[in-house]
């Protein structure tokens with residue numbers, strides 16, 4: 468097993484990435500044991516590693532979103548149609564007229580309270596489609612520290 472210099476964030480914590488080089492060219496596997504990521508792969512190139520991480524994040528985020536959306540949906544008494552996980556360069560999440568939500572797969576890198584903020588933000592759009600004062604009042608009701616959380620998400624993809 469080869470320890471790489473690479474580390475990655477998962478749910479707000481930094482974990483090392485270990486790589487097991489496999490002879491089988493088709494071998495591609497990713498596991499997380501609570502302390503590190505273990506990748507079994509034939510060609511440990513950056514894009515192959517990123518691809519595996521994206522797979523893992525997407526799976527993990529789907530599970531987490533299913534749970535948290537259910538929780539906030541009944542707490543906030545709102546309804547959404549469904550959700551999908553996407554790679555949008557300019558936003559962390561979205562909500563359209565049909566109340567379908569999207570979330571960026573890289574959200575899995577952030578701590579759960581940050582993910583919760585994006586969930587609350589998108590669910591508030593099922594009530595208010597724009598970012599007016601009543602929208603932010605509703606966000607603040609279910610996520611009182613949203614002003615501290617927003618800068619964590621950075622400036623590039625602040626649109627949600």
Ligand SMILES: [Zn+2]
Pocket residue numbers: 588592598626627
């Ligand atoms: Zn928004």
